[in-house]
Amino acid sequence: GMGGIGKTTLAKAVFDDISGGYEASCFIKHFDEAFNEKGLHRLLEEHFGKILKELPRVCSSITRPSLRGEILSKKRTLVVLDDVW
16 A cells, blocks of 8 residues: 555554464564565564574574474464565
8 A cells, every 4th residue: 555544553553452462473664674684584583582592502504494483383473564565
């Protein structure tokens, strides 16, 4: 939709209202910019850091992404990506 009509404000209000019912939640504004700048794995680490600290310390860069997915798939998780093109 057109910019400036309140889509982000509405999405954030709904997120704030329901996110308490999840073990992990994040609202990522300007997702396209953040994804291009940091990549998906770094965004996940930033927003789900506490949960992802369950990852074993000795773990290769190849297995870490699959372990992240496994850990998050066992948690009730809400992710809202804003400004996706």
